[in-house]
Amino acid sequence: xxxxxxxxxxxxxxxxxxxxxxxxxxxxxxxxxxxxxxxxxxxxxxxxxxxxxxxxxxxxxxxxxxxxxxxxxxxxxxxxxxxxxxxxxxxxxxxxxxxxxxxxxxxxxxxxxxxxxxxxxxxxxxxxxxxxxxxxxxxxxxxxxxxxxxxxxxxxxxxxxxxxxxxxxxxxxxxxxxxxxxxxxxxxxxxxxxxxx
Numbered sequence: 001x002x003x004x005x006x007x008x009x010x011x012x013x014x015x016x017x018x019x020x021x022x023x024x025x026x027x028x029x030x031x032x033x034x035x036x037x038x039x040x041x042x043x044x045x046x047x048x049x050x051x052x053x054x055x056x057x058x059x060x061x062x063x064x065x066x067x068x069x070x071x072x073x074x075x076x077x078x079x080x081x082x083x084x085x086x087x088x089x090x091x092x093x094x095x096x097x098x099x100x101x102x103x104x105x106x107x108x109x110x111x112x113x114x115x116x117x118x119x120x121x122x123x124x125x126x127x128x129x130x131x132x133x134x135x136x137x138x139x140x141x142x143x144x145x146x147x148x149x150x151x152x153x154x155x156x157x158x159x160x161x162x163x164x165x166x167x168x169x170x171x172x173x174x175x176x177x178x179x180x181x182x183x184x185x186x187x188x189x190x191x192x193x194x195x196x197x
Contacts, residue, residue: 004099005039007031007048008065013088017043017065020092021099040103043095046073049082061102065095069113080184084108107183134176142169146182147189 004026008014014030021028029039046066063084066073073079084102086095087110098108135143138159145155152170156163170182179185 002100002103003027003029003039003041005029005031005042007042007044009045009048013045013065016092017095020095023092024096026096026099041099043099045088046071049073049076049079061105063095063098063102063108066113080187081180083183085113086110087112105183135173139169139173139176142166143173143177143185143189146170146173147186149186 002025004021006014006017006021006028008017018028018030031042041061041063043063043065046064049062049064061083062081063086064073064079064082065086065088068087068089079085084098084107086098086108090110090112094110098110101108141159142155145158150158152163152166155166155170159166174180174182174185177185177188179188
């Protein structure tokens with residue numbers, strides 16, 4: 001069964017979210033609590049996201065509930081950790097869809113918030129730029145190819161190196177740029193010009 005951890009301070013919102021997710025057949029855990037650490041998706045209020053320390057060890061994809069386009073989270077570096085963003089005024093079925101999309105490894109943004117994201121407002125602060133010269137020339141090449149959606153085998157063919165070499169470089173790039181997966185790496189590469197040392 002699909003499992004979701006809910007970390008929401010506002011009692012009425014927490015009750016609504018738990019009720020909607022349970023009605024959709026999802027197993028819901030409160031944070032903190034048993035089962036929450038292994039949940040496939042974690043839902044947080046934007047205020048909780050802003051208050052929590054940045055973590056690369058969290059289990060499950062992160063979905064943030066925001067207060068529309070004016071929410072403070074849009075101007076926060078914490079947003080880079082988020083795989084899904086849902087306006088708390090959206091209908092419950094939008095939240096369920098977001099949870100399922102994030103669970104499947106996709107990103108999700110509420111349709112009413114898409115213009116905010118696409119307009120690039122707050123872009124510089126949402127995706128902090130890596131320090132200049134952080135990556136080697138080869139790591140920069142690999143990062144750019146990952147951002148284009150190429151697999152390790154395709155990158156190896158493009159650069160004429162072994163797949164094990166590509167895996168080594170991808171691992172280094174993820175660590176250096178503090179990205180937990182290839183999707184976050186692609187977002188950082190697209191948001192900034194990642195330069196070599």
